[in-house]
Amino acid sequence: MTDLVLENLSVGTLSNVSLRVPGGEVVCVSGPSGSGKSRLLRAVADLEPHDGRISLGDTAQLDVPAHQWRSRVVMVPADSQWWFDDVGGHFPDEAKAGLPSALGFSPEVMGWSVSRLSSGERQRLAIWRALALEPEALLLDEPTANLDNDSTEALETWLLDEIRRRQIAVLWVAHDPAQIHRVADAHYRIHGTTLERVDGGH
Numbered sequence: 001m002t003d004l005v006l007e008n009l010s011v012g013t014l015s016n017v018s019l020r021v022p023g024g025e026v027v028c029v030s031g032p033s034g035s036g037k038s039r040l041l042r043a044v045a046d047l048e049p050h051d052g053r054i055s056l057g058d059t060a061q062l063d064v065p066a067h068q069w070r071s072r073v074v075m076v077p078a079d080s081q082w083w084f085d086d087v088g089g090h091f092p093d094e095a096k097a098g099l100p101s102a103l104g105f106s107p108e109v110m111g112w113s114v115s116r117l118s119s120g121e122r123q124r125l126a127i128w129r130a131l132a133l134e135p136e137a138l139l140l141d142e143p144t145a146n147l148d149n150d151s152t153e154a155l156e157t158w159l160l161d162e163i164r165r166r167q168i169a170v171l172w173v174a175h176d177p178a179q180i181h182r183v184a185d186a187h188y189r190i191h192g193t194t195l196e197r198v199d200g201g202h
């Protein structure tokens, strides 16, 4: 089990962010639109310049090349990127064969063209693509933003199970207080330039 640790991180208007995400747990981050949630995740993924120290277990972000860091700390942005025409081109064979039914797809989805995917379908497949990389930490930017309530709860249940089983440290940007209550082991909110701990995670 590997913990993701942020110490005195500053990015954009946010400063002095310190928190620990234990492996197998979910830390939710909320805050107003434009407050810096996505930039925070991007800094943790080494995609945005920042001050402070970020580490995963014994490894400091500064000490490894960015591509190596990002193979262990995987970000699923709100708007995922796809490079090939077919969905299946983005997945290794085992991940193609093992597509979980909880995601609500038939196996034929691997033969679909990426261009026909809805926003919610893209989001769900992007999460499965990220898990196929076997990350030690996962950074989720509003992963259920385009899903209806039933799909959201099905995805949460399945994802939490994967997170616990694989002991992944998860930073999860969320808006919905009910979702935060369901999934968070700890909850932090951006208030102005700081990140404040909120009571009431479960």
Ligand SMILES: Nc1ncnc2c1ncn2[C@@H]1O[C@H](COP(=O)(O)OP(=O)(O)OP(=O)(O)O)[C@@H](O)[C@H]1O
Pocket: 012, 031, 032, 033, 034, 035, 036, 037, 038, 039, 040
């Ligand atoms: N590379 C950048 N350089 C300067 N400012 C930036 C950069 N990227 C984003 N910003 C600004 O930083 C602020 C925070 O952006 P961010 O995308 O992190 O917000 P957010 O909290 O995720 O918002 P939302 O909930 O609307 O997605 C915004 O005002 C944005 O315009």
